[in-house]
Amino acid sequence: MQGEKYYSVRMRSAKEGSHEQGEKHISGGELLSTYNDIKHAVNALLEKGLTHSRGRPDFMQIQFECINDPIKLVNPLQVMTNEVESAGKGQALARKLLEQAGIPRKSIEKAYDQITEYSGIRGAIMLDIHSGERIDDRKEKGVRVSRMDWLDTNFEKWADHCQIPQNPRVKEALVLATKVSEHPATIAELCWSDDPDYITGYVASKKLGYRRITKLKEFGDEQGCRIFFVNGLEDLNSYIHYLEKQPVFVQWEEK
Ligand code: PML
Ligand code: MG
Ligand code: MG
Ligand code: MG
Known part of the structure; x- marks a missing residue:
């Protein structure tokens, strides 16, 4: 490579x-x-x-x-799946995990108050963990995390080892979550799909890993969510530059 x-x-x-x-x-x-x-x-x-x-x-x-910049290699976040009975229970668990990741409860509530407003945005939005306010200036586009992948051979080895089905959607989401959580300003990510036929989502953080939640919305719902909760950002532009431009390969090394 x-x-x-x-x-x-x-x-x-x-x-x-x-x-x-x-x-x-x-x-x-x-x-x-x-x-x-x-x-x-x-x-x-x-x-x-x-x-x-x-x-x-x-x-x-x-x-x-x-790509001219050197590609950074990052180990995948550890994956755990939480089975839930309903979207309500899934969302309650998501809030609990965000709190465990270090986000003040007030900011989580504030984020949830704004979620429907943000659901048409095609990229991710950034919220400050202390104020709960949106801090990126990308309006309805949001920020699109880019320049990342995971070589199939290494992904397949990892999936076999962890007994996780080789699902391309899980692979893509885990690649993104791993890249995002690798930046020290990221405290956690909250995500569920905008696809009407996919209801599993996750909370991810360096501390907690990639915590899948099997139900975060109802089938048929086309409102998705991707929020990065950030802390101590001195330079928003360099954070966005990392998300958009820093090339990253996820690469699993058996310990
Ligand atoms: C998973 O099952 O782990 C993937 C969840 C997030 C999917 C995000 C998307 O499809 O846009
Ligand atoms: Mg998308
Ligand atoms: Mg490929
Ligand atoms: Mg989608």
């Missing part, structure tokens, strides 16, 4: 929404690829965007660009 040149390959698809809503986000995807593998990467992302439960896109963009 070291010494080889990698390319960041990205996809975004959308469709025209209602007047009030503007564009409706359908799907996004991120890969790192060698030059010889770009065709394969583009195809995988094309497939992902074309066949999506949020609908048929009428717009898609796939782009690649060469």
